[in-house]
Amino acid sequence: MTPDDGIPARMAGALARALLRLYPRGFREEVGLPLLGDIRHRTAELHRRRGAIVALLWLPRLALSLLVTALGSWRDELARAHVRETTHSESIMESLLQDVRFALRGLRRNPGFTGVALLTLALGIGANTAVFSVVNGVVLRPLPYPDGDELALLYQSSARRGEMFGRVSYEDLRDWQSRVHSLESIAGFAPVPRILIGEGDPLEVEMTYVTPGFFEVLGVRAELGRPLQSDDQRLALRNAVISRTLWRTSFGEDPNIVGRRLVLNGEPYTIVGVMPEHLTYPTPETDAWVPQSLVEPNMFSNGPPSRGDRYLQAIGRLAPGADAVRAQRELTAVSDELAAIYPDSNADWATATVVPLHESIVGDVDHALMIVLTVVGFILLIACANLANLLLARGSARQRELAVRAALGAGRGRVVRQLLTESLVLALLGGLLGLALSWWGVRSVLALSADTLPRVQNVHVDVPVVGFTLVLTIATGVIFGLVPALRLAHLDPQRHLRSGRGSSAREGKRLRSALVVAEVALAVLLLVGAGLMGRSFLSLRSVDPGFQPEGVLTATMQLNHTGVPDEGMATFLVQRREEILRNVRELPGVESAGMINVFPLHPGGFTVEYTPAEGEAAPGEGGVHADTRYVDPDYLPTMGIPLLRGEHLPTLWAAGEPIPVLLSESAARRLWPNRDPVGRMINVPWGESVVVGVVGDVRQVGLAQEAQPAVYFPQLMAPRLMATLVVRTTGDPASLAVPIRRLIEEIDPGQPIRTIQPLTDLMAESIARERFFTVLFAVFGGLALALSAVGVYGVLAYAVRQRTQEIGVRIALGAGAGDILGTVAGDGMKLVALGLLIGSAAAIGFSGVLSNQLYGVAPTDPLAFAFAIVFLGGAALAAAWIPARRAMRLPPQTALRE
């Protein structure tokens, strides 16, 4: 045995082999073998020179060295990994920058392609950003109150009357407050219009009576001074808090505003606080809040105050852990108990409804807005399809370049990355343009919406909107760029280098065709939607409102009664109305003039239960819940509301005689379905009245809602503060606006006029929201049409270019112009036809989504479908015609040379 294979050497080898397992793999692989060899050699040398004992004694030192070095090697390995990572990411950054530079250069060199692409992107992304801004501001943004999702509106409901959203009386509200635990606080409020005198021109403002805790429920603190407190209510103190807007516009932001006097309708209040700008409840126009205990008797009722005076709206904050469902259950239980305890006033109101505040403010507009957001999403998809086609066409021209890159060793992943970077660069540039466009788009949308949308003050192009745009832009770039990138990266470099020209005439044709079919299908969907909305809107516009709007001017005002004592109020109001009417009737051009307290198509007014008087009802005849209106005798003839039976209201009636009333046709039918109502008596809140006539139904609430039953009383018997003057003219009603203003100012310089406009304008306003959505759909439908026509054109123009030689050969062989035209256009129209078919089928499926936005037209209305197909087919035909015609006119020699 030699020292080389003696025991110490073998032991050293075994020890080293065992401890080497502790080392990183890299170390073991690189130097493991030589290390082992040298350790054995060293041990053998020691054995030879100094004996086996010394060699063996060296082993512990060796073991220690191996252990310590193992630790050190791991540290080295970690350091190496860190350097590798840094170098790797640095090289990724470099190649990314290279790709971006390359992409920008490519875009600069192809201005035509770049222009079309950027425009398409800007329109698609801009439309989405604009609509999203509106959706974000109106629907998504939380309420400006702390924990706004805990707030809810509370209503009493009557199954018998078919009324879900009934108001509550003060007494019922107090019972709710004490007995309902799933709401930690409840408050009531009642807005009323008032006239502010003494701070500049007379101004109509909105004042709201509020019960204690109203501001606490909302979680709003006063900006200056204090909110109303329980003592204000308890002691009926004439204190008020005002809005920031009123403080600014009427009080010049006086820093000493607290303690100043506020005079509304001649009544003085002391200002105790100023509310912040974001308090827009109950409406953004609310300017003053006063204690509910200041509500005067008869302000909201027709007799002494009682539990039946339902004039308050109620708002509550959910207790921790409670939800709207539980609150509704509890409120219903309490309402049911109250109905049993107080049958006279509460028998009909045994249930309750709870609506989250956000929902009540936003209303049903969120559904329509979401549909519009989907529509612009589809438009973006059409734009993406166009861009993908453009890129595929352009990519075919770059096949050689890409083949060279692949041949030089660029991996597929690298090529895909480069192409995708180009798409993303294009998308980002388009997105920037789109963002700029959207700023203008938002303004247009808001102008078009004309106050039909709630919370528009929140609509801005702000950070969430910019974030949305960024995400959308990147997604767009990936969507339209990925498929062409994958396609082009998988080309066989050998084939393309050899052939010398693009040979993908057939490759990719299927993909391009599929894209065209897809965008035509989407466009059909949108055009059908636009068609349905258009038909619905026209249907709405042609609804008979029950009166003749042409030639009528309206002026709405709250009669100024400053300084008029309570006992003389009724007389004053009657006389003031008579004075205004008398003077207006004398104006040149006036055919007739009348007045009503609450105008049709305006919110307001109240409904009352009317029943036949004792002895007047037969079996089968019942009561009716009808709108109550107070009119002067000329109102109905001026409005052109037809008198169907009996007579108009008289100007006067003898003392002691029952008060005359007119019934609307539907009210008469409900009260006396089988008998003539004229001359019969009905029960009214103050006794009995005699029916003197029946008039035509009028759409009281809006054109889209069916006519409600109505009862008309002479305004003499209960003159109201609110008055709408209606004036029928021989000429243009707008021309009377100035003379009427002047006339009213002469009668009373302190009388503000809320609105003065032709009745036709008022009617247009009442369907402004429907118009808004119809126009949006039309605009976007048109955009979809244009984009898909461009898509069809693009694909066919490209196909003609690719087949130039073939066409030349065919012409040379005697093919007629008609044949060529037929082939080229025919190919295109086949795709379009397929797209129309698929799109129509999809539209049948999706149009149900629109059904609750439609009036008078079914979601599968054939005319709307026909409109979409004809328009799109026509546009596509025109788009196919141009390249087809060009192909037809190619001189064969040129074609063959290409």
Next chain:
Amino acid sequence: MDILLGVVDRPRHGYAILQEAEERAGGRPPFEIPTLYRALRRMRDAGLIQPAEAPVPEVDERRDYWKATPLGRRVLAAELERLEILVATGRSRTGQDPARGGT
């Protein structure tokens, strides 16, 4: 430094570097074999040494030979210069400077 000294004049394999260092240190090696190999890898990563072909007569194909890179030479030169200054200062302060005629 020992490793650089060992490979600056001609390529050597690891064991030869160890033997040379042992000789310089008067029979006691300044490092053990595992330490040597770790150091060789680190110096290669730092660019001070690089793998080399063996000088022909000594070819031992089992072993990896190493030589100093230009950077390695510069680093060694700088280190030697530093040590020279250190030695000169030391001698002068302790009166051992031959030029001064000390012991």
